[in-house]
Amino acid sequence: MGRKMKLVATTKSHLTKEEKIARKKIEDKASDGLEALQITPPKHFDAIAKAEYKRVINDLRKLPLRNLDRAILETYCTWYAVYKEISRGLQKEGYVYETSSGKVLPNKMLYSLERATTNLTRAASQLGLTVDSRMKLYVPQVEEKKTSIFDKFGG
Template sequence: MARKQKLLSKSTANLTVLQQEAKFKAEFLAADGLPELQKTPPNHLKGAAKQEYKRIVQSVGKLPLRNLDRAELENYCTWYGIYKQISLELSESDKDGRDKLISQLDKATKSIKGLASDLGLNVNSRMQMNMPKTDEDKPKSIKGVFG
């Protein structure tokens, strides 16, 4: 699997002019060259999933989410709706049904965390996008390691 891309402004690699231009073009297309994200939630989303979509669309700000990311965002919102539904059922269930609900809640939570990270919806993923590469991240030569 390929590494996640860094912004050209945050890259410390020695790129050729051609590589820099290609990276700049890719960033432009990812941020401004594609249709914007649909502002209204899709009709198939219901309840908490629809509310979450509306909340996120208002809050995306400068994140490079575009219409191409809509399926992943809808998936995130669907899992969020499932999470909310299971949470309500959990508080109303008896002891026998709790184990199954807790297992479902765990699955929903893991799905939400993964999708939120991919979409840049949590603080760690937004910080990772903007962190400059440090010298510790660079591979060292054998001579540099052992002297």
């Protein structure tokens, strides 16, 4: 399997004019003709998910994301709301608790927080909300063939 693609604007390699044009065509094909993401958050979101949607939507519309990607965006916002709620609960109740026998145990919400964090990070990466994922967006890395001494001098 090849490497993930990167946007032409973010690639660090030196490309010829023809390579830049070809890669730009790939980017354009990935987003042309498809409906843009809606500006307003879905009505079924709670207040936290709506606020997160509003926070990220303008930047996401600059990326080649379209309405087809809405489910991932909704998943991201939902997991963000779950993450925030669990974090608030942990702040109120504490990260550990003491049993009647004096044993100190982790709060069970920590496991839910870990799961929310994992799902939130995965969705954020798919949307291009992380630096790494934005750098890998559409242009494939061309793997360079290493030249041996035999290739250089024959043999």
